[in-house]
Amino acid sequence: MPATFKDQLAIVAELQAEVRRMEEGERRHQAASAPDGYERELRLAGLAQRIAQAYTIMEGVMSFVARRIDRTPVTGEDWHRRLIERCTQAHADSGRPALLSAPLARDLMELSQFRHVVRNIYPTRLDEARLRENVARLIRAAQAFAAQCAEFAASLPRTPSPRARAAGTRRSRSWRAAARAP
């Protein structure tokens, strides 16, 4: 049975739990005495990786929408940016509603740029202020992302009945068939 948007909701729920752990960890860390030197660098590098991974998971959900619901994947050099833009808009061909609000899209754009930085600089050169800013942004974005995905899922039609499936409706380009919503 192919993956559905319901599976993406499970992925988002898992991400949210992970981000909550991160938030609690940050709170504990602030209360404790801060490490310095090499330990501090390690901690910051680990945190930066976590932010990058979390963004990659959200990007995977957006890719699912583009590939499996819109059935027109976003390609080209700046596909990361255009994928976010695509998800802020309703898709005319498939008729699906927008997935992301404009403020969430701005946060995701920032996180995407931060991931690019994390992937392309030495971990010892991380700017701590920018890192903390992005931790806060990720916590805010993960919550909003989960809420907006749930809203999006609720707007998808229900799984077709066995009788409808037996009627032999082959996979159409319509998001209704592609989404097989929860």
Add this chain to the structure above:
Amino acid sequence: MSPLLASAAFARARGVSPQRVRQLLAAGRIPGALRVGGRWVIPADAPVRRTPGGRPPRTRAGVLRRAARACDEALRSAGVAARVVGSLAYGDVRPASDLDLLVLAHPGRSWAQVQSLADDAARPYGVPVDVIFAETLPSAVRRAMLKDARHAGDL
């Protein structure tokens, strides 16, 4: 030793047209056939090889399927269990699609070794391969991927 036939006689014996026999000869699909001067001589009992690799696939999906089977064979012989995921598995292959393999078991093999086996198997098809180890994925991502995953032989 079986008698040697000219291409026209071979065509008559097999009930196909001489043009078809010439096509098969040109494609190297009649083993044992010899070129003598300007003519072909063919052993009367020569088999017609149906697939020296078969007809080349005409679509990206066809190329990816072939590459997936080749990778599956190479990985299985090394004791690695893999499934096809990504656009080939869920049926939305695009001209730039690559081959995504989800590795479920890789006894004693590192990621680099498995990737290298898959790369070697897919090289004749000119297909880039992405090898993903299932156990490295977050559990919800793994579950979603496994729903799409298909055996290379079932594609």
